[in-house]
Amino acid sequence: MSQPIPIFYTISDDFAPYAAVAIESLLPYVSSDHQYQIIIVHQGLRQVTRQNLKSLTRDNVEIIFYEINDAKLGAIQNRKENFLRADFFTPSIFYRLFLADLFPQYDKAIYVDSDTVWNGDPAEMFAIALNDDLIGAAPDHSVEHVAPMQTYIKNAVGVPAAEYINSGVLLMNFKQLRQDDFTQHFLYLLQKYHVDCIAPDQDYLNVMCSGRITYLNEKWNAMPKDDEFAAERVADPKLIHYNLFFKPWHFDQVMYDQYFWQAAQKTPYAQQLKTVRAHYTPAMQQLDREKLMSMLNHADELPENPVTFKKLQDQGEQVRLS
Numbered sequence: 001m002s003q004p005i006p007i008f009y010t011i012s013d014d015f016a017p018y019a020a021v022a023i024e025s026l027l028p029y030v031s032s033d034h035q036y037q038i039i040i041v042h043q044g045l046r047q048v049t050r051q052n053l054k055s056l057t058r059d060n061v062e063i064i065f066y067e068i069n070d071a072k073l074g075a076i077q078n079r080k081e082n083f084l085r086a087d088f089f090t091p092s093i094f095y096r097l098f099l100a101d102l103f104p105q106y107d108k109a110i111y112v113d114s115d116t117v118w119n120g121d122p123a124e125m126f127a128i129a130l131n132d133d134l135i136g137a138a139p140d141h142s143v144e145h146v147a148p149m150q151t152y153i154k155n156a157v158g159v160p161a162a163e164y165i166n167s168g169v170l171l172m173n174f175k176q177l178r179q180d181d182f183t184q185h186f187l188y189l190l191q192k193y194h195v196d197c198i199a200p201d202q203d204y205l206n207v208m209c210s211g212r213i214t215y216l217n218e219k220w221n222a223m224p225k226d227d228e229f230a231a232e233r234v235a236d237p238k239l240i241h242y243n244l245f246f247k248p249w250h251f252d253q254v255m256y257d258q259y260f261w262q263a264a265q266k267t268p269y270a271q272q273l274k275t276v277r278a279h280y281t282p283a284m285q286q287l288d289r290e291k292l293m294s295m296l297n298h299a300d301e302l303p304e305n306p307v308t309f310k311k312l313q314d315q316g317e318q319v320r321l322s
Helices: 013-029 047-054 091-102 122-126 147-157 174-179 182-193 200-209 227-232 257-264 270-278 282-304 309-314
Strands: 005-011 036-042 061-067 109-112 116-118 135-137 169-172 213-215 239-241
Touching (some): 005 013, 013 061, 013 257, 036 091, 047 061, 091 109, 091 169, 091 174, 091 182, 109 122, 147 200, 147 309, 174 182
Parallel strands (some): 005 036, 135 213
Antiparallel strands (some): 109 169, 116 239
16 A cells, blocks of 8 residues: 555644545545545644544544644744634644654645545546646635735735635645745744735745646635626535635535535534534624634735735745745
């Protein structure tokens, strides 16, 4: 049998039910020709959470827990520039940027957000050649029709909007990331400039890896869209990603929601997830819509900031890993 295929999730305890759905969804698609290692990177998961996730182990699917310590994250400060969607601070979004250094035993790995559901074999994605590219990722189609985000990507992040990738699903060239000192360069930029971002981990990846990204087919990161774009639904998604506010445990009739609930009913969290949906009130849904508008308003403002990735590049700072 070939070397194990490592698949990373980075979670906090409150996101464990969604990680369980993600892992459960994978199980029908794994091949007996491969060994899979699910590595859950976390800070302080409760024992009951570990037991629930560990129960998803199968003969060729191993589940491993790795607790990341504060020493690795000391540079990640709770400041507004590091907020996700200009809304809240969650250090777990940055874990993926440290994985290549934390796991030198792997030369290549898959990283997946926990708000995802598999509908295909991860081995197919893992087999995609990266050569000397740093990552493989799909363009972020969740924002392609959102004018403020398109302007932000072009004029603040400084990459063409059509090339802006979503960081929720990554095929990562750990060997090349280590050779190019990716983590050290990220920390240098973060600590020196504190660039205000909409999606900090994602925006750093976009600018630092620009020109060295293997673009994945959208079927490996199919994201729900509003009803008016229903015609753009991916016909045969291999991996569904409930990005931004399109969560089937918060809203009804989310595109691709059937995949989530099919897997959810098989997890130890089945009833809890149904309760979450039942108790997510119209007022809560309206607050999500308001948060989305707040994010877009912030995206409109950011290109005028004195420090942006685009301005740093225009001034000659080495942001991209050439």
